[in-house]
């Protein structure tokens with residue numbers, strides 16, 4: 591037995607002197623060194639990946655996929671009666687309905703165009 595080992599004060603097992611928790615009985619055999627613990631906390635706080643993940647989660651909670659307002663407006667203006675802006679938003683069922691009804695007799699297209707004008711850019715669907 592060399593200087594890097596010690597006896598567990600709970601079960602008597604020979605364990606590494608660096609051990610804080612005895613690997614045999616699982617009890618705490620040493621105080622957690624403050625000098626070692628503080629740098630670990632600093633590393634966690636400076637981890638920028640955490641902030642990135644939070645932002646992604648926030649966007650998902652707002653309502654999903656970001657859409658460019660001006661792309662949707664252009665599609666609505668030129669191809670609105672074919673439901674192009676509905677397909678762009680991922681609303682395939684509404685897009686097919688617009689094709690069959692010529693954009694709800696153009697009324698739906700006009701309403702969508704005005705609604706799109708009032709939306710922020712990008713907007714979320």
Ligand SMILES: [Zn+2]
Nearest residue numbers: 598601612615
């Ligand atoms: Zn032990």
